[in-house]
Amino acid sequence: MQKNASVQHTQFEELLQKVHAVGKETIANHASDVDEKARFPQESIEALKSLNLMSAYVPVEYGGMGLDIEQVGKICHILGHYCGSTAMIFAMHKIQVACVVHHCLTVEYFKNFAKRLVSEQLLIASATTEIGIGGDLLSSFCCVEAHDNEFDLTKKAPVISYGEYADALLITARRSADAAKSDQVGVLLNKDQYSLEPISDWDTLGFRGTCSSGFVVTGKADIEQIMPIPFTDALSQTMHPYSHVVWASLWSGIAASAVGKARSYVKNAVRKNPTAPPISSIRLGEVDTALTTMKNNVAASTKEYADLLNANNPDAFSNFSFATRINNLKISSSQLLIDIVGKSMMICGIASYRNQSELSLARHIRDAYGASLMVNNDRIMMHNSTLVLMHKE
Amino acid sequence: MSTDKIREILTSHGRLTESVDNLKDDSDLYQAGLTSLATVGLMLALEDEFDIEFPDSVLSRKTFGSINSIADTIEDLTD
Numbered sequence: 001m002q003k004n005a006s007v008q009h010t011q012f013e014e015l016l017q018k019v020h021a022v023g024k025e026t027i028a029n030h031a032s033d034v035d036e037k038a039r040f041p042q043e044s045i046e047a048l049k050s051l052n053l054m055s056a057y058v059p060v061e062y063g064g065m066g067l068d069i070e071q072v073g074k075i076c077h078i079l080g081h082y083c084g085s086t087a088m089i090f091a092m093h094k095i096q097v098a099c100v101v102h103h104c105l106t107v108e109y110f111k112n113f114a115k116r117l118v119s120e121q122l123l124i125a126s127a128t129t130e131i132g133i134g135g136d137l138l139s140s141f142c143c144v145e146a147h148d149n150e151f152d153l154t155k156k157a158p159v160i161s162y163g164e165y166a167d168a169l170l171i172t173a174r175r176s177a178d179a180a181k182s183d184q185v186g187v188l189l190n191k192d193q194y195s196l197e198p199i200s201d202w203d204t205l206g207f208r209g210t211c212s213s214g215f216v217v218t219g220k221a222d223i224e225q226i227m228p229i230p231f232t233d234a235l236s237q238t239m240h241p242y243s244h245v246v247w248a249s250l251w252s253g254i255a256a257s258a259v260g261k262a263r264s265y266v267k268n269a270v271r272k273n274p275t276a277p278p279i280s281s282i283r284l285g286e287v288d289t290a291l292t293t294m295k296n297n298v299a300a301s302t303k304e305y306a307d308l309l310n311a312n313n314p315d316a317f318s319n320f321s322f323a324t325r326i327n328n329l330k331i332s333s334s335q336l337l338i339d340i341v342g343k344s345m346m347i348c349g350i351a352s353y354r355n356q357s358e359l360s361l362a363r364h365i366r367d368a369y370g371a372s373l374m375v376n377n378d379r380i381m382m383h384n385s386t387l388v389l390m391h392k393e
Numbered sequence: 394m395s396t397d398k399i400r401e402i403l404t405s406h407g408r409l410t411e412s413v414d415n416l417k418d419d420s421d422l423y424q425a426g427l428t429s430l431a432t433v434g435l436m437l438a439l440e441d442e443f444d445i446e447f448p449d450s451v452l453s454r455k456t457f458g459s460i461n462s463i464a465d466t467i468e469d470l471t472d
């Protein structure tokens with residue numbers, strides 16, 4: 001399993017400043033329009049590409065930045081401040097990149113793909129969810145049908161974020177027509193190797209800019225494009241921990257942005273009446289506590305995952321208590337997000353309830369409710385409820 | 394160690410979709426239908442049968458992934 005060494009601290013701090021700059025100058029400016037029209041945040045993704053961020057996790061030897069998971073998490077957190085959908089697209093893309101980087105760089109096709117990620121700043125979407133299966137990542141109906149050196153694949157995917165705008169698609173499927181539904185592989189197809197037939201739109205409450213419409217995907221590709229390890233391994237070592245870490249990171253960015261608005265509201269109130277602290281200052285202290293908890297959870301789990309990656313022991317990832325902790329990160333962060341944005345709304349009052357206002361938290365609260373549904377928290381909790389029975393402290 | 398006892402417990406607690414008799418010692422039990430809930434039952438039954446306690450460090454998909462790896466783990470724990 002391949003992993004990245006950290007990039008030098010000062011260089012990385014400079015990069016973060018640049019991310020903040022495009023966040024303020026570009027991403028934030030388009031966030032409302034993207035949300036209102038449920039359109040792809042083209043300008044924002046272009047801005048990220050201009051910083052070569054699509055290949056931030058690609059190892060240096062392939063021309064990428066070679067950032068580590070903690071650094072990618074920090075970028076997700078920053079993006080969450082400016083536009084939840086842009087941050088979510090970036091995070092989801094990075095999950096697919098990590099699958100390629102961790103597991104596939106022994107194969108020529110994937111090596112070239114890694115180089116193209118750098119030179120063309122490709123965007124990768126994913127089709128794991130399947131009609132009839134729901135959010136159970138460990139099962140597929142559809143299968144790879146191999147003949148000679150090629151395979152065919154058709155998948156009914158109800159939710160593919162930015163599917164229409166992606167340059168490549170990572171799809172899970174059964175290994176063959178007679179494989180068990182849990183005997184899965186991941187395949188990576190280039191845009192010119194698949195067609196997308198729309199089956200559902202994406203007019204949703206939140207994360208509207210992710211444009212996560214449903215499609216029937218029909219593809220044909222070379223067998224070299226099948227990931228060289230069983231999907232269950234890619235899931236336990238990468239997709240599962242990586243996704244919950246980057247998601248929780250960006251959610252903490254959305255939460256921090258809400259608290260930032262609440263803070264500016266309270267500061268204003270204090271300026272107007274410096275002698276008597278407003279009741280909202282207590283609320284601000286309270287919401288700041290929740291935000292700190294959320295950030296600490298993210299930091300702890302990210303570090304634990306980073307340490308496992310550094311230890312380079314693939315077996316460690318399948319440890320049940322690690323999986324439980326990563327699940328807990330997802331569950332608690334998605335709940336805290338709703339709690340923190342809700343509390344911030346109590347502070348900012350009606351100004352946050354308006355759609356058009358400096359202090360509007362309408363998009364934040366709508367995005368927040370998506371977090372517990374993307375891989376349903378109850379499904380995860382059900383999983384944990386069995387794992388915790390085995391736990392030994 | 395003999396895997397007969399493990400096979401017996403797998404039959405009664407594994408709730409596999411395939412018959413245990415058709416599985417090889419290195420067959421992937423998850424592919425044979427082992428779920429995480431069934432893993433709990435399996436673990437408890439193994440602990441009772443062999444009078445052992447699986448420490449946290451070995452509680453993983455890998456340990457319960459095949460008859461061989463279960464046997465190896467039990468052997469390590471009873472040494």
Ligand SMILES: Cc1cc2nc3c(=O)[nH]c(=O)nc-3n(C[C@H](O)[C@H](O)[C@H](O)COP(=O)(O)OP(=O)(O)OC[C@H]3O[C@@H](n4cnc5c(N)ncnc54)[C@H](O)[C@@H]3O)c2cc1C
Nearest residue numbers: 126127128129134135159160161207374375376378379382
């Ligand atoms: C913003 C956003 C972006 C997304 N992007 C993508 C993407 O790019 N690619 C992709 O493939 N998917 C994507 N998804 C889909 C997501 O990952 C989930 O798979 C999907 O939301 C689950 O759909 P569901 O609620 O219909 O199904 P389920 O997860 O099946 O949940 C439906 C209901 O069934 C219950 N349930 C079902 N099974 C169990 C169980 N075993 N234990 C406990 N409860 C259970 C749940 O609690 C819930 O009440 C996205 C989702 C969102 C919100």
